[in-house]
Amino acid sequence: MSLTRTRARRATINDVADAAGLSRGTVSRVVNGEKYVSEEARQAVEEAIARVGYVRNSAARNLVTQESKAIGLIIHEPHSLLFEDPNIGSILLGANEVLSKADYQLVSLIIDSDRDSRRVADYLRGGLVDGAVIISARASDPIAAAVADIGLPAAFVGHPDGNPDLPYAAIDNVEAARSITSRLLDTGRQRVGMIASALDRDSGQDRLAGFRAAMGERFDPQMVVEYPLYTYAAGLEGMQELLRRAPGIDGVFAASDAVAAGAMTALQEAGRRVPEDVGIVGFDDSSWALRCRPQLSTVRQPADLLGSTAAELVLAQLKGQPSQPRVLETAIMWRGSA
Amino acid sequence: MSLTRTRARRATINDVADAAGLSRGTVSRVVNGEKYVSEEARQAVEEAIARVGYVRNSAARNLVTQESKAIGLIIHEPHSLLFEDPNIGSILLGANEVLSKADYQLVSLIIDSDRDSRRVADYLRGGLVDGAVIISARASDPIAAAVADIGLPAAFVGHPDGNPDLPYAAIDNVEAARSITSRLLDTGRQRVGMIASALDRDSGQDRLAGFRAAMGERFDPQMVVEYPLYTYAAGLEGMQELLRRAPGIDGVFAASDAVAAGAMTALQEAGRRVPEDVGIVGFDDSSWALRCRPQLSTVRQPADLLGSTAAELVLAQLKGQPSQPRVLETAIMWRGSA
DNA sequence: GATGGTTCTGTGAACGTTCCCAGAATGACG
DNA sequence: CGTCATTCTGGGAACGTTCACAGAACCATC
Incomplete structure (x- = not known):
């Protein structure tokens, strides 16, 4: 099988006009569904359009209307x-x-x-x-x-x-991050860390700022690890690093649900129970959240x-x-x- | 803050020509990087373009060149x-x-x-x-x-x-599905089922056909459940259904990695060990595959x-x-x- | 100094629409 | 039957490019 497709010369509005025995203007009116065209003309044009296989050229239209829709x-x-x-x-x-x-x-x-x-x-x-x-x-x-x-x-x-x-x-990333971190603290967690991501983006920066705000005096730079992207892999590695830095860690705020999912896997592989040993919260409420076991506590953002x-x-x-x-x-x- | 943006009349090639004291044609040649334009003219045009803020109108260009790139x-x-x-x-x-x-x-x-x-x-x-x-x-x-x-x-x-x-x-979905199913059977599995998906698509149909081909006489329609989409949720529900139909099931071919991931969760929640009690294989080798615990045996397709x-x-x-x-x-x- | 090839520039025509205006046909009304 | 509004149609102009062609300017060669 060999498929070579060539485009034939396309029918223009003038071809339609000729075929219908009417003018350009009338054809244009039919095509654009304007009023002031007789039922008879409309039918003739529609029939002609079908016969010659006309389709409107958008470039020409955009040129004269100065918009593209x-x-x-x-x-x-x-x-x-x-x-x-x-x-x-x-x-x-x-x-x-x-x-x-x-x-x-x-x-x-x-x-x-x-x-x-x-x-x-x-x-x-x-x-x-x-x-x-x-x-x-x-x-x-x-x-x-x-x-x-x-x-x-x-x-x-x-x-x-x-x-x-x-x-x-x-959304207000700072406030949302502050809020869920506070909620995590309210469950009685003593040593809370964060896996921050995408600090080149406003969302990444703001979520970190919110975490910091919630932690107040308890904020410890050592308990924050940073990764460039909101990924599962970042969560996996980030959690391993946090466990290394602070074996006694009992709470984690992950910068996104994907990150949280990775972190949860890392915790479970390290033999920590979620949420008994370590509580973990995410951000997004994306499809990741319901997929985790246990399901993820997270910030719902209306994407x-x-x-x-x-x-x-x-x-x-x-x-x-x-x-x-x-x-x-x-x-x-x-x-x-x- | 109130932001209203209005588009000013755009400079055309003629505006540039006037500003540069040259003709339309020469400006066009500069814009399109053609040869046969003097260094002097080129500079004058480029300077004029910058001065009047010219950008080419693609609609006009597409119209005459009859292509859009x-x-x-x-x-x-x-x-x-x-x-x-x-x-x-x-x-x-x-x-x-x-x-x-x-x-x-x-x-x-x-x-x-x-x-x-x-x-x-x-x-x-x-x-x-x-x-x-x-x-x-x-x-x-x-x-x-x-x-x-x-x-x-x-x-x-x-x-x-x-x-x-x-x-x-x-890709040859039939052959790939047949092949990985055979491989699964080769591990000594006796009761193998499939979570089929997207049977309105060629890929879904073909993967089922490949499974059937591999099973040969051992194929049992009761061991196939069908879902409309390649999703985690389909895998979760599909596996639960298969466990209900055949508690002794010891092998599953899931129509995609996402489906396999859902199935794995269902198995683990039902207390089955993977791969000891039930072997599971997927399809795609997408990011899901490495994310599963244990990691997924699957068909790599070069998306x-x-x-x-x-x-x-x-x-x-x-x-x-x-x-x-x-x-x-x-x-x-x-x-x-x- | 005529010839011929480059290199460079300007301009008319074309691409296929829509818009607008002029005018024809029709109908309503006094 | 004239007047005026309404409905309908045709065609010129414009949108902003590229392309092809013609011609000017320049240089080298005989």
Whole structure:
């Protein structure tokens, strides 16, 4: 079997007009569902469209209307997180739902190299999208700067420092982390540590800050280990390191559920019982949480809402409305792990 | 803080030409890096571009060149799988790498509703992409039909039945499933069952067929439970059901690693030791496999290669080369779970 | 100094739409 | 039967590029 596909010359609106014995203008009106076209003409055009196999050329349309009805979603994640972090999928789906209802097409653009970064910037600049949602930006992200530079309506998911003054949808990571750490302390834990991650991101920084705030005077830098990514592997190694540093540890705040899952495995392999010997709490309430045994006590963050809210912020700008940053509520899900 | 962003009228190539005291044509040549432009002119143009803040309008360019330098990747997954299946991320990244090198932009389009389906079809038809990679198509997928209908160069990841005659990048699921099941039987297991999933997909069907082939006369329909999705939850419930049906079960083939992970949890909660009492094998060799305790024996499928190969198949068609379906190698990773 | 090849620049035409305006046809009303 | 509004249709202009071609300028060669 050999498959070679060639694209035939595509029928244009003029071909349809000729076939229907009507004019360009009328065909355009039918295609766009405008009023002021007779039933007779409508049928003739529709029949002609089917006959010549017409499909509208979006480039031509975008050129004259000066809009694309598409919104870009920029995924700028380190390689491995695209597989591990269930939040990304939720954000994507949340954004898609809102945009879909507003008849916008969501186009996701991955940045995985410097070359991607340049190409995506060109794509955004070129007018192929009317706006952008930027997820997982780091501090001073070059793409965010490019977006602001061209004045493209945009919104962040999260609230990274050092970035241009764009609206964002975020949660209060500091407060949420402070809160769940306090709750962990309230169970009577005496020696509590943290596995911190992603300190190049606002979420990573803020969760550490919240932990520190909750610990107050009891905060001990030695009881914090740091890893670059929110991964299971970080949790596994981080917990082993904490056990080495402080064998008497009896509580752990993991910076994400994936990290907590890794930590739980490490504890169990080390013969510690959860939660009897060591209490452990996570962050995200992602699919990891219910998968752990015991199930994870964690902070619920509404990932899908973050996506949909960011999308709404972009749509608002498109309508010329002012759009305010929005901070969404989190909740503590207390389960069996602490 | 109130952020309202409005887009100013964008500078065109003519504005640059005026500012540089040169013509449209020369500016175009500079922008596209063509030869036959004097050093003097080049500098004048570049300076003018910076001064007026020019960025090329892609719609106009696409219109005249009749190409977009973009490839669509269509993700048509049930909601939950976007979060659970690490293969999707690998496929995405694999495709992105190949396309990026060829200077194509990968744009991912999610289909999560019928409305999405129509909009995405319009997007593909409109000339906004030069080709498409379709992942996770079900039998007789409407999008696949639409793609074939307009003659858009395209390729599948996987090889679903009842779809148009497009090239694909796939693995031999039947043979791989047969092979790992045989290997499981070789460890001396007497009562072996399967947790089958996604029977609406070629992969799901084929893995079941491979299991059946390996079991031969020992195949017992009662020892197969079926679930719609490759999820942890399916594994959890499926294993419980199998234990109910056949308490003496001593081997399980789970249709994916996520399913196997769920099954392992169910077994351990039921007090069965893995692999002593029950041997368990999975499929994918995704990040789940190393995360299980004991680690999972499974079939390694090169998800990133599937993505990059499918991308190559599309690029080949774009160059007018014939493109043949490609079946990639799998390997058995034998670890501790069986 | 004529010839011929480079190198460089300017411009008309085309890509396929939508938008807008002009005008035709139709119908309602006095 | 004239007037005016409403409904419908056609076609010129514009969107911002690239492409092909023509011609100018320059240099080398005979």
